Amino acid sequence: RRTPQWGVTAPPVFMAITAAAGGDWVQVDAGAAIVQLQLAAYALGLGCCWIGAFDHAAADRILQLSAGMRTVYLVAVGYPAESPVRDDIGGDGEVGYYLDAADILHVPKYTVDAITDWR
Numbered sequence: 001r002r003t004p005q006w007g008v009t010a011p012p013v014f015m016a017i018t019a020a021a022g023g024d025w026v027q028v029d030a031g032a033a034i035v036q037l038q039l040a041a042y043a044l045g046l047g048c049c050w051i052g053a054f055d056h057a058a059a060d061r062i063l064q065l066s067a068g069m070r071t072v073y074l075v076a077v078g079y080p081a082e083s084p085v086r087d088d089i090g091g092d093g094e095v096g097y098y099l100d101a102a103d104i105l106h107v108p109k110y111t112v113d114a115i116t117d118w119r
Helices: 026-043 056-063
Strands: 013-020 047-051 069-078 085-089 105-110
Touching (some): 013 026, 013 056, 026 047, 026 069
Antiparallel strands (some): 013 069, 047 069
């Protein structure tokens, strides 16, 4: 029910995080870049959504990337139209986003303890 419509409810900006194909550190470097982008956007009152589930080949084609480059992630940026609720979950919790009876978006996130093995 939250499918964006271009020019109406879709984020006005999508940032493409690109990298040269291959390399052990591509995901780490991309993640570090995205976190910094999200922190800067938040400081300006903007919302972001880090997107990994998209048609990578189509994005590469649309962006006309040079040979050897690929789209790793997209980041949607815009002014938030709602205030989602973060639900802390354990290691076996359900990660799917959902709308409750009051039409509020819930975003489950693992707690630090759920993903960390302290020794």
